[in-house]
Amino acid sequence: MEFVRSFDYRRNWFFPLFVVAGLVWLLAEPAKLDAIPAVGDLIGPFAGMAALLSLVAIGTVIAAYLLRPVLDRGPQAERALRWVGYGLIIAFFACMPLYVEAIPHASMLKMTVAIQFMIVIVGLNLLTGFGGQISLGQGAFFAIGGYTLAIGFREWDMPWGWSLLIAPLIAGVLGFLIGIPALRFKGPYLALATLSLAVTVTPLAKKFEEFTGGVQGVAMFGKLSVPFWQDNLDRFFYYMTALLALLVFVLAANLRRGRFGRALIAIRDNETAASAMGVNVALYKMTAFGIAGAFAGLAGALNGVVIQFVSPDQYSPLLSIRFLVGAVIGGVATINGAIIGGLFQQFVPDVTVSINKSAPDAIQAIILIVVMYTMRHGVAGFLQETWRYARSGLRLRKPGAGGTAVVETVVVVEREEVVIVRQDGGGAA
Amino acid sequence: MTEFIQLVLAGTANGCIYGLLALALVLIYRSTHIINFGQGEMAMFSTYICWSFLNAGMGYWVAVPLTLILAFAAGIAVQRVLIRPVQNAPELTIVIVTLGLYLFFNSLALWIYSGVPKPFPLPTGIRQASWQVGDIFIIPYHLFIFAVLITLMAVLYVLFQRTKLGLGLRAAAAQPASSRLVGINVNWMLALGWGIAAAAGALAGMLSAPVVQLEPNFMATILIFSFASATLGGFDSPPGAVVGGIAIGNIVALGGRYIEFIGTQLDIVLALVVIVAVLLIRPAGLFGRQVVQRV
Numbered sequence: 041m042e043f044v045r046s047f048d049y050r051r052n053w054f055f056p057l058f059v060v061a062g063l064v065w066l067l068a069e070p071a072k073l074d075a076i077p078a079v080g081d082l083i084g085p086f087a088g089m090a091a092l093l094s095l096v097a098i099g100t101v102i103a104a105y106l107l108r109p110v111l112d113r114g115p116q117a118e119r120a121l122r123w124v125g126y127g128l129i130i131a132f133f134a135c136m137p138l139y140v141e142a143i144p145h146a147s148m149l150k151m152t153v154a155i156q157f158m159i160v161i162v163g164l165n166l167l168t169g170f171g172g173q174i175s176l177g178q179g180a181f182f183a184i185g186g187y188t189l190a191i192g193f194r195e196w197d198m199p200w201g202w203s204l205l206i207a208p209l210i211a212g213v214l215g216f217l218i219g220i221p222a223l224r225f226k227g228p229y230l231a232l233a234t235l236s237l238a239v240t241v242t243p244l245a246k247k248f249e250e251f252t253g254g255v256q257g258v259a260m261f262g263k264l265s266v267p268f269w270q271d272n273l274d275r276f277f278y279y280m281t282a283l284l285a286l287l288v289f290v291l292a293a294n295l296r297r298g299r300f301g302r303a304l305i306a307i308r309d310n311e312t313a314a315s316a317m318g319v320n321v322a323l324y325k326m327t328a329f330g331i332a333g334a335f336a337g338l339a340g341a342l343n344g345v346v347i348q349f350v351s352p353d354q355y356s357p358l359l360s361i362r363f364l365v366g367a368v369i370g371g372v373a374t375i376n377g378a379i380i381g382g383l384f385q386q387f388v389p390d391v392t393v394s395i396n397k398s399a400p401d402a403i404q405a406i407i408l409i410v411v412m413y414t415m416r417h418g419v420a421g422f423l424q425e426t427w428r429y430a431r432s433g434l435r436l437r438k439p440g441a442g443g444t445a446v447v448e449t450v451v452v453v454e455r456e457e458v459v460i461v462r463q464d465g466g467g468a469a
Numbered sequence: 470m471t472e473f474i475q476l477v478l479a480g481t482a483n484g485c486i487y488g489l490l491a492l493a494l495v496l497i498y499r500s501t502h503i504i505n506f507g508q509g510e511m512a513m514f515s516t517y518i519c520w521s522f523l524n525a526g527m528g529y530w531v532a533v534p535l536t537l538i539l540a541f542a543a544g545i546a547v548q549r550v551l552i553r554p555v556q557n558a559p560e561l562t563i564v565i566v567t568l569g570l571y572l573f574f575n576s577l578a579l580w581i582y583s584g585v586p587k588p589f590p591l592p593t594g595i596r597q598a599s600w601q602v603g604d605i606f607i608i609p610y611h612l613f614i615f616a617v618l619i620t621l622m623a624v625l626y627v628l629f630q631r632t633k634l635g636l637g638l639r640a641a642a643a644q645p646a647s648s649r650l651v652g653i654n655v656n657w658m659l660a661l662g663w664g665i666a667a668a669a670g671a672l673a674g675m676l677s678a679p680v681v682q683l684e685p686n687f688m689a690t691i692l693i694f695s696f697a698s699a700t701l702g703g704f705d706s707p708p709g710a711v712v713g714g715i716a717i718g719n720i721v722a723l724g725g726r727y728i729e730f731i732g733t734q735l736d737i738v739l740a741l742v743v744i745v746a747v748l749l750i751r752p753a754g755l756f757g758r759q760v761v762q763r764v
Contacts, residue, residue: 172561224748232504236693239737243738368561396580405571406573408568409573413554
């Protein structure tokens, strides 16, 4: 039970709370909760999510415990395990048609849209999480993607496949160019300036009626042909989206690991220092905007293909806010967090809308604020932290198990640091 | 010419409302360097509260002050409960929390009051018909809005420049650390700032509700115009916010009429052009202080 003792309760005080909330939810009969009007309705989703999160966290600890013999073999084994983890995630999405019916509220179409959200969010994670540039305007690039498809279809009868190539290009170039004025803005000002992008889209699309079809939008129902699985469009679009998403994730992970990612992080942490080290701040920031824009454009075009309908009201400013919310809840400075963010944005509104039409936004707002207080690095960051705690706690418990003396000292030093920090905190208070 | 003057009158009246909300944004930005994305929605929700009072049979002149007091208290509560824990967090965290406020109040209003627009009355004692001076029609309510703005500016001026409390508020905003050393309760000063801002925002909401109909999204556009006003005037200058507001009101009114492309649909684009232009040409705004950063 070293883990329980070594856990930093002061920073993660909410964790036991979540466990308790989850247990209450699991043990109490849902019917009893429902007896309290409104309150019961509201507690349900919150406690359910807390339960899910605490179950995953407990699973993480148990996994760290069970996998100890493998992990203690060294960093190589750890890396191999990570690949197994990625393999499991890919397998989960690859085998979706087998069990999608069994997941409540889920369907192939909804999963497809969730993956499209992930594509946008992973771009936003690069831009905001690693680059430190807040963007409330990703919905605008999403709209550019959608309208590339729609206008191409309407004006030139362009095959939809082309839009998947052209949309990211257009959105990427525009993103890159928008990066230029964005260089002058910082923090909340940048949020403000990018929000203005999001706000402009709907009126502009309504204004240029001759291209965009105005308020009515462009309907493409049944007019998009696919090479195979003609009788099962949902499945075709799902696999197409999932494959493209895999590509995007690999690209993003590589960008994050390499020179680009390091430069971005350096800029985020200290722009002056980064520039003194020879990082071309302007170019990297603009590129980050371009990449995030291209990802959003791709997702927008995919979304148009799948929904087969594009209209101005799909691209309200709220959409941009939702992207950022999803990114933040998943974990903005992570790549994997985008998976959680995308699923969250698709399914939490879907589940909570049954309570009340405006419940999804209210619940999201509360979750958002709670997440900001309790897990500043989002769910993915929280799970990473749990994993690290579990690992260091478990390693201490069994000295010499496969590990070397070096590992031991590192752990001891870590422990001492924790103790010292606590003493300081106590002294100052 | 008549039309021009008419447009300027209407634009100025709208601009006063933008200026009021911009004032709220500036009061918060000046002391805490936070741009409160939830300001407009907090104002919208206050306006709904006022509507509930009016609906319950309360008189206009009772309901409005009562709402202002409630909004003031709510502003303080929001700062103490929600904002203070993240006061020193990275900018992204604070932006996200205020966006959370935006989402929360917006959906709460939709939940409680539904999306059906509600009529909001003119203040009792203000006549509906307009006065005619030559060819020009003057709407009494526009003058009323202007008068309220001037009064509020005077009250705030006296509060900030002539009272000890105001001195504390200004000190806490300018030099939090030094103020703490001389015994000013900086945390409470910041909370008071939020309270005043929330009340000013609520006033903007209640003044604009009779003109545009009261529905959960009615402050969203006004918020964008207020952002433009505050940017134009300078995010750390309260008089700048008001001047910026009146300027934006006129830019929108005149631009919508005389620039064919803009029309009535794209007036928001004008606000965005102003935001981007100001931030590019003179980021501190007309009245703001240029900040030189030391590295």
